[in-house]
Amino acid sequence: MKFGLSTILVVMLAAASVPARACTTFWHQFQGRSFVAKNYDWNEAGGLVLINKKGVKKQSLSFNAGNKSSEWTSKYASLTFNQYxxxxxxxxxxxxxxxVEIMWFNQTLYQRADDRPSISELQWIQYQLDRFSTTxxxxxxxxxxxxAPIYAKVHYLVCDKSGNCAAFEYVNHKLVISRAAKALSNSSYSDSVNYMKRLGNGAFKDNPKSSLNRFVGAMRECSSANKPxxxxxxxxxxxxxxxWxxxxxxxxxxxxxxxTAEPAIKTVRLKAFDTxxxxxxxxxxxxxxxxxxxxxxxxxxxxxxxxxxxQETTKPLQKHLPPGAVWLLSRYPKLTQCTQ
Incomplete structure (x- = not known):
C-alpha cells in the first residue's frame, strides 16, 4: 500500500520507539493451568484493546519502494493490545x-533486503495471529x-495453548528461533540462558531489574509454579x-x-465475541x-x-511529524476488506 505513509510512519514510530527499552514475557503454570504473562514497560500508557475479525483481506504497509508487500486474509479472530x-x-x-508478544532487543540486526514479501515489526504480530494456530x-x-522495520529493534515470544513456545530473534542479519524458550526480556535468549546458568541459585548481580535479572527472576518464579x-x-x-x-x-x-493508571484487574472472554x-x-x-x-x-x-x-501517544512528537500523519494512520484500517 504505497500511499504516501512511508515517510510519515518512519518518522512517527522511530521517534516513538526511542525513549524506553524494556518488557518481560513468560509462560508458566499455576494450579494446573497454563498462562502467558507480560509486563509492558514503556514511556507511554495509552492504548486500545481490539477485537480483530476473521475473513479480512489485508496488505502490509510498504515503507520502501523496493519492498514487496505481503497479502493475506485473516483466518482467525484475535484480541490485541495496540498503542500505535x-x-x-x-x-x-x-x-x-x-x-504473540514483542519486546525490545537492542542487538537486533534484521535480515537484509531481498525479494521476499515484507512486513513491519509490529504488523508481524497481527500477521501471525491472523494466519496461524500453533507455534x-x-x-x-x-x-x-x-x-522490514520502521524503526524498532525487537524480538518475539510465541506460545500456543499446548504450551509450546519459541523465541524469534534477528541476530547478525539471520533469523534465530529458540524452540525451548519460555521467557524473554531484552537480551538474546541465548545470553539470558547462559547468564542464568552462571548465576545458578546465587543472588542477582548489579541492577536486580536489568534485562538478564528480570529473565532469571521470571524463570525462577515460574519453575516453582506456586504463584499466580x-x-x-x-x-x-x-x-x-x-x-500494562x-x-x-x-x-x-x-x-x-x-x-498503572487503573490497577483493578479486568477480564475479557474472547469466546464471547462474534468473530x-x-x-x-x-x-x-x-x-x-x-x-x-x-x-x-x-x-x-x-x-x-x-x-x-x-494523538495521545504521539503528543510529544507532534513537531517532528508531517502534517496529517496521525489522521492518515487512523484511516489505514479502512483499506482492509471483509471477504465474507
Missing amino acids: GREMPNGGMNTEGLV AEVIQHADKLRV SFDVLNNVRQGNFTK QIVYEPSTLTVRFRT GCKSPSLMLNINTRKKGDVTAAFTAYSSEANYALL
Whole structure:
C-alpha cells in the first residue's frame, strides 16, 4: 500500500520507539493451568484493546519502494493490545490460543533486503495471529516473510495453548528461533540462558531489574509454579515504568489485564465475541475505569478513537511529524476488506 505513509510512519514510530527499552514475557503454570504473562514497560500508557475479525483481506504497509508487500486474509479472530494504531499491535492472542508478544532487543540486526514479501515489526504480530494456530506453524512459515522495520529493534515470544513456545530473534542479519524458550526480556535468549546458568541459585548481580535479572527472576518464579501470574509480574516490574500487565490463558481464551493508571484487574472472554467480519471490529480503552469482566464493555471500533489514541501517544512528537500523519494512520484500517 504505497500511499504516501512511508515517510510519515518512519518518522512517527522511530521517534516513538526511542525513549524506553524494556518488557518481560513468560509462560508458566499455576494450579494446573497454563498462562502467558507480560509486563509492558514503556514511556507511554495509552492504548486500545481490539477485537480483530476473521475473513479480512489485508496488505502490509510498504515503507520502501523496493519492498514487496505481503497479502493475506485473516483466518482467525484475535484480541490485541495496540498503542500505535489498529493493525499494528504490541501483542495479543487469537481464537486458537496462539499468543504473540514483542519486546525490545537492542542487538537486533534484521535480515537484509531481498525479494521476499515484507512486513513491519509490529504488523508481524497481527500477521501471525491472523494466519496461524500453533507455534509450530509460525516456525514453519517464519522465514518466508522478511521484517522490514520502521524503526524498532525487537524480538518475539510465541506460545500456543499446548504450551509450546519459541523465541524469534534477528541476530547478525539471520533469523534465530529458540524452540525451548519460555521467557524473554531484552537480551538474546541465548545470553539470558547462559547468564542464568552462571548465576545458578546465587543472588542477582548489579541492577536486580536489568534485562538478564528480570529473565532469571521470571524463570525462577515460574519453575516453582506456586504463584499466580500477576504476582510473578510484580516481582519483575519496573515501578511505574511498567504501564500494562497482561495475562493470557490460552486454554480458555481468557485475557486479564491491568494498568498503572487503573490497577483493578479486568477480564475479557474472547469466546464471547462474534468473530466474523460482517460485524464491526470492537475496542476498549485499556485504561477503562471498569473492573471485573469487561467483555460487554467493548464498543464498535471507530477511526476517530484510533485518531485520538495516536494523538495521545504521539503528543510529544507532534513537531517532528508531517502534517496529517496521525489522521492518515487512523484511516489505514479502512483499506482492509471483509471477504465474507
